[in-house]
Amino acid sequence: MTAPDLPAALAPDARLPAEPWNDPKATPLIKIRNVIKRFDGFVAVDDVWLDIYKGEFFSLLGPSGCGKTTLLRLLAGFEQPTSGTIEIDGVDMADVPPHRRPVNMMFQSYALFPHMTVEQNVGFGLKQEHVPRREISRRVGEMLELVQLADLGRRRPHQLSGGQKQRVALARALIKRPKLLLLDEPLGALDRRLREQTQFELVNIQETLGLTFIIVTHDQDEAMTVSTRIAIMDRGRTVQVGTPGEIYEYPNSLYVAGFVGDVNVFEGRVVEAGKDHVTVRSPESGCDIYTDRGIDAVPGQEAYAAIRPEKIEIGKAPPADARFNCVTGRVFDIAYLGSLSTYHVRLATGEVVKVSAANRSRLVERPITWEDQVWLWWPPSASVVLLS
Amino acid sequence: MKAGFTPATVLALTCGFAFLYLPILLLVAFSFNESRLVTVWGGFSLKWYGEMLRNRQLMDAAWVTVRIGLVSASLALVLGTLAGVTLARFTRFPGRTVFSGLVFAPLVMPEVITGLSLLLLFVSLDWARGFWTVAVAHTTFASAYVAVIVQSRLLTFDIILEEAAMDLGASPLKTFFVITLPVIAPALVSGWLLAFTLSLDDLVVASFTTGPGATTLPMRIYSQVRLGVTPEINAVSTVLIGFVTLGVITATLIQKRRFADGQKRKA
Numbered sequence: 001m002t003a004p005d006l007p008a009a010l011a012p013d014a015r016l017p018a019e020p021w022n023d024p025k026a027t028p029l030i031k032i033r034n035v036i037k038r039f040d041g042f043v044a045v046d047d048v049w050l051d052i053y054k055g056e057f058f059s060l061l062g063p064s065g066c067g068k069t070t071l072l073r074l075l076a077g078f079e080q081p082t083s084g085t086i087e088i089d090g091v092d093m094a095d096v097p098p099h100r101r102p103v104n105m106m107f108q109s110y111a112l113f114p115h116m117t118v119e120q121n122v123g124f125g126l127k128q129e130h131v132p133r134r135e136i137s138r139r140v141g142e143m144l145e146l147v148q149l150a151d152l153g154r155r156r157p158h159q160l161s162g163g164q165k166q167r168v169a170l171a172r173a174l175i176k177r178p179k180l181l182l183l184d185e186p187l188g189a190l191d192r193r194l195r196e197q198t199q200f201e202l203v204n205i206q207e208t209l210g211l212t213f214i215i216v217t218h219d220q221d222e223a224m225t226v227s228t229r230i231a232i233m234d235r236g237r238t239v240q241v242g243t244p245g246e247i248y249e250y251p252n253s254l255y256v257a258g259f260v261g262d263v264n265v266f267e268g269r270v271v272e273a274g275k276d277h278v279t280v281r282s283p284e285s286g287c288d289i290y291t292d293r294g295i296d297a298v299p300g301q302e303a304y305a306a307i308r309p310e311k312i313e314i315g316k317a318p319p320a321d322a323r324f325n326c327v328t329g330r331v332f333d334i335a336y337l338g339s340l341s342t343y344h345v346r347l348a349t350g351e352v353v354k355v356s357a358a359n360r361s362r363l364v365e366r367p368i369t370w371e372d373q374v375w376l377w378w379p380p381s382a383s384v385v386l387l388s
Numbered sequence: 389m390k391a392g393f394t395p396a397t398v399l400a401l402t403c404g405f406a407f408l409y410l411p412i413l414l415l416v417a418f419s420f421n422e423s424r425l426v427t428v429w430g431g432f433s434l435k436w437y438g439e440m441l442r443n444r445q446l447m448d449a450a451w452v453t454v455r456i457g458l459v460s461a462s463l464a465l466v467l468g469t470l471a472g473v474t475l476a477r478f479t480r481f482p483g484r485t486v487f488s489g490l491v492f493a494p495l496v497m498p499e500v501i502t503g504l505s506l507l508l509l510f511v512s513l514d515w516a517r518g519f520w521t522v523a524v525a526h527t528t529f530a531s532a533y534v535a536v537i538v539q540s541r542l543l544t545f546d547i548i549l550e551e552a553a554m555d556l557g558a559s560p561l562k563t564f565f566v567i568t569l570p571v572i573a574p575a576l577v578s579g580w581l582l583a584f585t586l587s588l589d590d591l592v593v594a595s596f597t598t599g600p601g602a603t604t605l606p607m608r609i610y611s612q613v614r615l616g617v618t619p620e621i622n623a624v625s626t627v628l629i630g631f632v633t634l635g636v637i638t639a640t641l642i643q644k645r646r647f648a649d650g651q652k653r654k655a
Contacts, residue, residue, distance in 0.1 A: 078551055098554040099563075111552035115570045128557035172556070 020053035021229065027090075029054045029212055030075070030180065035084035037070055037236075044070040045081075046236035057206050057213045059223035061259070062233035068216045069108075071233075072182050075214065076105045089179055099128075104178040108185040110169040112157040118144070118168050119153040125176040143171040146205065163194050170202075174209065181206075183215040187222065199225045220260050224248070232256050248308075250293075253388050257306045264312070264353050266305045270385075273297045278385045279324070280305045284351045288324040292380035297387060304386045309354040311382035314343055314368060318375045326377040327353065331370055345374055412629060419622035426617045436619040446624055449608035453588060456519065456604060460526035461584035467527065468534025468579060475535065476542035492536065494529040502529060503596030510597060517599030525597040526590060530583035537582070537643075541575035578639035585635040589628065 020026035028051035037045040045067045052058050060068035073079045074086060077098035086093045088102060104125065112121050123140045131139075144150045147167040157165060166186065173181055186202070187195040203226050206213050217223050223230050224244045231241045232255075240252045251257035254265060266289060268282030273295060280289045280303050289305040297303060313319070319326060332352075333344035342356045355376055361367075368374060419437070423430025440446060471491045478484070494502060506525045510517055549571065553563040569576070591606040598607065605628065609621055 076551075076555055097560075098551070099557050099559055103555070105552070105555045107548055107552055109546070109548055111546070111548040113549060113553070113567060113571075124553070124558075125556035128562070176556070 020055070021051065026053055028052055029056075029089055030214075031085075031087040032071075032075075033085045033087075035071075035074060035081045035086060037067075037074060037079060038082045043236050045074065047084075048236075048238055050231060050238065050241065052212065052214065054212055055210060056228045057203065057215070057226055059227040059230045060214065060216045060233055061220060061223040061230050062218065063259075064218060066233040067236040068233050069184055072105070072184055072214065072216050075180070076103055076182055077101050102179040103182060104173040104176055104180075105182040106169050106173040106184065106186050108188055110157075110165045110189075112165060112168055112172075114157055116156075117153065118149065118155050118157070118160070121157070121168055122153075122171045122175055124172060129176070139175060143175050146174075147171045162189050163198070166190060166198070170205075174205070174211070177209065177211065179212065181211055181213050183213060185216055185218070187219075188217075195222070196225075202226060224260070230260075232259060250384055251306065251386070254304055254306070254386055257384070257386065262309050262354060262356075264307045264309060266307075266351070268303060268305065270297045270299050270301045270303050272299060277380070278303075280385055284347075284349055285327050286347060286349055287327055289383055289385075290324045290380050291383045291385050293384065295385050295387070297385070301387070305383045306386055307378055307383045309342065309356040310340075312353070312355045312376050312378045314345075314355045314357055315375055315377075316368065316372060319377045322375070322377070325380065325383070326375060328373065328375050329353065331368060331372045331374055334368075334370065343368065343374070345376060415622050416626045416629070418619060419626040421619050421622075424619065426619060426622070436623040439620045440623045440627075443620060445603075446605070446608055446612075446620070449603050449605045450624070452519065452602055453605040456523050456526060456594075456602075457584045457587040459523045460530055460587045461580050463523070463527040464530035464534050464583040465576060465580045468531035468583070469538050469576065471531065471535040472538025472542060476539045476545075492532055494532040495536070497529070499590075499592040500596075503593040506593065507596045517597060518602040521597045521599065522594050522602055522604065525593050526583075526587040529593070530586050533582050533586065534579035537575050537579040538572065541572045545572060574642045578643045581635045581639040581642075585632050585639075588635075589632055 020028075030050070030052040032048055032050040032052075035045055035048045036043065048067075048071060060071060062068050070079060074081055075088075075093075077093065077096060080094075093101060113124065116124070119137070119140050122143055123136045126136045126139060140153070141150070144153055147170055149164060149167050149171070152160065152164060157168070160168065166189070170186070173183075183202075187198055190198060199222060202213075215223075215226065227244055229241060229243050230247050231238045232247065233239065234255055240247060240256045242250075247256060247260055251260065251263075257263045257265070266280070266282040266285045268280045268284065268289070271279040271281045271288065273279075275294045276292060278291045278293070278295050278297065280291070282289055282305060285305075291305065295303075318328070327347055329345040329347040331343050332346050335342040335344075336359075339359060340356050341359055342354055345353045345355060347353060353376060418426055418429075420432050420434065421428075421430055422433040422435070475484075475488055475491065503525070506521075506528070507517075510521050515521055545568070549567055550560075550563050553567045554560060558566065589606060590604075591610060594604045595607055598604065603611075605624070609624060612618070612621055
């Protein structure tokens with residue numbers, strides 16, 4: 001599904017450099033510095049430091065209660081930080097009330113005004129700026145076109161479906177073309193199919209209008225799909241910030257590895273660590289795990305080797321080189337997911353390893369089945385070694 | 389769920405309603421009585437309604453009552469709304485419990501006490517008693533009712549709506565007028581109607597605080613009845629009952645419909 005052709009007034013800004021966060025000369029649009037927010041002794045946001053650049057689709061991802069919504073409300077101005085500063089486009093937001101910030105928000109509950117029509121809701125922001133009525137109705141028309149609600153302008157919120165309300169809320173937040181759009185669980189109330197479709201539309205709209213989005217979500221798939229970068233949050237802190245690929249491939253802690261996607265973790269001790277490799281001996285796996293990515297650790301130190309299920313090969317015969325990164329066990333469970341199968345393999349040590357493999361052949365020809373003795377192996381690039 | 393009507397429950401219901409409304413029905417019926425004798429039916433007639441309209445004293449009292457009702461209901465609406473907003477929105481400030489107690493006390497205060505204390509106040513302030521003292525007195529207890537209605541409405545009002553308006557550039561004051569007030573308007577209308585109705589049928593407080601030239605309709609009726617009940621009084625009482633019923637029914641309907649009246653406002 002693609003966004004409809006845009007009217008000239010909504011033409012995109014000049015293309016942005018692909019990865020401004022890697023460019024030392026780039027100035028961030030939003031600078032969050034040492035921000036702490038306390039409520040009655042409870043720390044909701046704990047010393048957050050973030051740079052977010054123009055044109056980004058930035059996700060705050062974490063379980064409920066991790067402080068992500070509070071951080072969003074700090075940006076919108078509904079809450080004041082206990083300490084620390086927030087700068088938007090070079091302006092310190094400390095004394096700027098919500099109605100003067102160049103920021104608009106799309107609320108989780110949509111917060112449509114019940115006593116106004118769809119058109120009045122969408123035009124509300126422009127009306128506050130005393131834009132001439134004629135221009136308001138033109139821009140409202142364009143915006144409703146963009147979110148594909150052109151013929152529902154006269155309806156009231158209670159006459160709309162959940163998906164339609166979501167679009168009205170988005171149109172209302174977008175119409176002032178804010179420097180920054182905040183989205184609080186924008187797709188949370190939609191069913192799965194509609195949510196997936198809307199994720200792509202959101203990205204399309206964001207790219208076409210050239211705006212900066214910050215989205216709060218607890219849905220890792222959603223964050224992976226839409227984001228340029230993700231900040232993983234836990235108990236008020238940002239644990240890791242990176243692109244979806246970085247977060248998934250190189251998590252910096254067990255928390256992140258477990259939060260995004262499935263992962264097998266072997267606990268062990270570092271045997272040897274160099275600039276470009278680490279070897280971990282794990283009694284749980286019964287083999288040495290060799291990783292071709294260096295880590296700052298000393299031999300003997302406790303460490304965890306994390307391996308994604310889809311990076312493990314499975315076979316009924318041992319691989320040619322079984323000195324390391326190779327374990328054996330019995331299949332005790334198979335989850336058939338259509339395109340994929342996930343094998344649960346119990347090792348001799350009792351440890352269970354998950355392996356997922358694409359079902360290239362038909363189910364009836366499945367070569368590996370319950371109680372089969374199997375070997376699992378993976379290349380040195382498949383694992384990451386974590387110290388916490 | 390089906391309402392299970394049995395002979396016993398029907399009887400209980402009939403007796404209950406009869407006990408409550410038979411006297412009023414009798415009064416309404418006898419207001420259409422041809423005969424001058426209140427207790428003897430002499431045929432249907434509207435003549436006492438004509439008499440009522442020709443009775444200057446009665447009409448003056450009715451006019452005073454309506455004006456007091458309008459003034460006190462409007463003042464009570466403003467004060468009660470402010471109190472209701474304060475109680476609903478500011479959940480913690482020093483003296484909140486005392487404030488809330490003071491706001492709601494007039495609801496349970498015996499009318500005689502309210503009337504007497506107001507009279508003492510007006511006397512000590514040396515205010516000339518009349519139209520305005522009654523209006524002020526009615527405002528005091530009616531604003532408590534408005535405050536209750538506004539507060540309970542605001543407790544179910546989603547504060548996110550105000551945040552959304554401010555986020556889109558409306559100042560807090562503007563937000564209150566273009567978002568909060570329209571959304572809670574039904575509660576305000578029903579609060580006003582209730583205040584008006586309370587003022588309309590008040591006898592006790594008005595008797596304490598009135599002065600020359602400001603006799604309200606209930607007071608006029610009461611003093612005339614002491615000289616004997618005339619069908620004319622029945623007629624004026626019937627009209628009064630009509631107004632009060634209308635006010636209460638409208639207030640209830642508005643409260644129930646809330647903002648579901650959506651469709652027809654913008655054509």
